[in-house]
Amino acid sequence: MRHTDSPDPKLLANIRVVLARTSHPGNIGAAARALKTMGLAQLCLVDPGIFPNSQADAMASGAGDVLANARVCATLAEALDDTTLALGVSARRRDIVAEVLTPPEAAARLLGEAGTAPVALVFGNETNGLTNEELSLCQALVTIPANPQYSSLNLAAAVQVLAYEIRQMWLGGASWPQPDIDAASGAELENFYVHLETTLAELDFLNPGSPGKLMLKLRRLFSRTRLAREEVNILRGILTAAQTGRERRQE
Amino acid sequence: MRHTDSPDPKLLANIRVVLARTSHPGNIGAAARALKTMGLAQLCLVDPGIFPNSQADAMASGAGDVLANARVCATLAEALDDTTLALGVSARRRDIVAEVLTPPEAAARLLGEAGTAPVALVFGNETNGLTNEELSLCQALVTIPANPQYSSLNLAAAVQVLAYEIRQMWLGGASWPQPDIDAASGAELENFYVHLETTLAELDFLNPGSPGKLMLKLRRLFSRTRLAREEVNILRGILTAAQTGRERRQE
Numbered sequence: 338m339r340h341t342d343s344p345d346p347k348l349l350a351n352i353r354v355v356l357a358r359t360s361h362p363g364n365i366g367a368a369a370r371a372l373k374t375m376g377l378a379q380l381c382l383v384d385p386g387i388f389p390n391s392q393a394d395a396m397a398s399g400a401g402d403v404l405a406n407a408r409v410c411a412t413l414a415e416a417l418d419d420t421t422l423a424l425g426v427s428a429r430r431r432d433i434v435a436e437v438l439t440p441p442e443a444a445a446r447l448l449g450e451a452g453t454a455p456v457a458l459v460f461g462n463e464t465n466g467l468t469n470e471e472l473s474l475c476q477a478l479v480t481i482p483a484n485p486q487y488s489s490l491n492l493a494a495a496v497q498v499l500a501y502e503i504r505q506m507w508l509g510g511a512s513w514p515q516p517d518i519d520a521a522s523g524a525e526l527e528n529f530y531v532h533l534e535t536t537l538a539e540l541d542f543l544n545p546g547s548p549g550k551l552m553l554k555l556r557r558l559f560s561r562t563r564l565a566r567e568e569v570n571i572l573r574g575i576l577t578a579a580q581t582g583r584e585r586r587q588e
Numbered sequence: 589m590r591h592t593d594s595p596d597p598k599l600l601a602n603i604r605v606v607l608a609r610t611s612h613p614g615n616i617g618a619a620a621r622a623l624k625t626m627g628l629a630q631l632c633l634v635d636p637g638i639f640p641n642s643q644a645d646a647m648a649s650g651a652g653d654v655l656a657n658a659r660v661c662a663t664l665a666e667a668l669d670d671t672t673l674a675l676g677v678s679a680r681r682r683d684i685v686a687e688v689l690t691p692p693e694a695a696a697r698l699l700g701e702a703g704t705a706p707v708a709l710v711f712g713n714e715t716n717g718l719t720n721e722e723l724s725l726c727q728a729l730v731t732i733p734a735n736p737q738y739s740s741l742n743l744a745a746a747v748q749v750l751a752y753e754i755r756q757m758w759l760g761g762a763s764w765p766q767p768d769i770d771a772a773s774g775a776e777l778e779n780f781y782v783h784l785e786t787t788l789a790e791l792d793f794l795n796p797g798s799p800g801k802l803m804l805k806l807r808r809l810f811s812r813t814r815l816a817r818e819e820v821n822i823l824r825g826i827l828t829a830a831q832t833g834r835e836r837r838q839e
Contacts, residue, residue, distance in 0.1 A: 399740055493742075
């Protein structure tokens with residue numbers, strides 16, 4: 338039996354499941370149930386289509402508490418505010434340069450870091466998945482290996498599979514790879530991006546027609562890289578120096 | 589990448605998923621979708637509450653073909669007619685003496701035997717699970733390790749988890765333990781049980797008040813044992829000898 342080790346409940350408590358722009362409230366309820374069966378309880382809803390809702394309650398079955406305690410956020414950035422690691426669940430994307438993890442690899446990564454800080458698993462809208470903007474907030478993708486002829490898992494079913502993998506790995510009590518850096522939190526990264534965008538605008542480096550395009554590329558680059566807190570401080574120091582240099586030239 | 593081995597599709601084609609007495613047609617549709625996403629297509633419905641049904645169609649999404657090809661049976665015995673291995677998915681049961689497998693163990697067992705004969709994974713009713721009679725037709729149980737405080741997975745979610753484990757193991761292409769016996773099929777076992785019950789009745793060994801109780805215990809014993817075809821023939825030979833002896837004594 339693998340249950341005897343009594344693994345640390347704090348690890349599961351630090352794993353947040355984020356559902357972004359879910360259309361069908363029944364899926365939110367079913368996801369809450371899926372989480373609770375695997376001992377997860379942190380549910381965060383980003384701009385849900387319809388919530389709260391009686392269909393969500395019905396599908397949650399005995400997991401009404403998870404639903405009642407769900408946090409509702411306006412943006413994914415807000416949902417990831419205090420996390421140091423966010424993995425986006427997605428079908429294979431050829432258009433995005435990102436590390437792609439299998440479910441067991443994702444479970445190990447989340448559990449490895451959950452001892453240190455909150456971490457998140459992010460699911461997109463039922464029809465369209467995660468947007469490029471949402472993916473740009475994730476450090477890596479998770480893909481469930483599925484039938485190439487029909488790979489469309491129901492949202493709550495995908496939540497169930499990943500929650501299951503997390504619980505099995507947690508029960509297994511392996512020594513997961515510990516994070517080797519003091520990673521910056523979502524909020525620290527957001528502040529850095531704001532600083533970066535402001536500075537680039539001041540330097541007239543942003544295309545005023547579409548400032549978002551360049552920022553999205555830069556976000557992707559830094560998300561993938563996984564910035565340490567110290568590195569963010571260094572980068573912001575450079576930005577401040579650039580701003581000051583510009584002001585000085587203008588005097 | 590684990591996809592390069594191109595594992596044998598025949599193995600998945602020989603794995604049948606049996607849903608016994610499902611109450612909610614939506615769950616049947618959702619189960620069909622879960623199967624198709626993992627490359628499974630053999631769905632068998634035993635005495636479904638409501639089927640066919642528009643809600644089942646809606647929940648099946650792109651897996652309408654799996655639903656349309658689903659076989660409907662009156663009894664579980666009929667559904668397992670040609671199978672040599674049936675695993676019943678169940679919460680842990682203290683009242684049943686049975687081998688209990690984890691999902692990966694179940695996947696390995698099913699894949700190991702699917703090269704030789706059809707095998708089945710059996711799911712019970714949403715509220716009550718599998719009956720003792722239904723469990724007596726299964727050679728072992730499969731339990732999904734879940735939160736002890738709330739272990740009630742939605743039916744389609746449980747189907748998704750097990751189908752996922754089967755696909756992952758199939759993709760892994762490991763050498764699964766091959767069956768070491770020429771196992772009797774479900775139909776051969778049923779014929780044996782009929783023969784056994786008839787003989788015991790003739791010998792006045794069955795309690796006429798509740799003949800089923802003893803038969804259930806005997807079924808459980810033999811199911812667990814996994815009878816080889818040759819052993820069934822030997823046992824039936826003994827039964828025939830007992831019947832003939834009795835007739836002789838009566839002459």
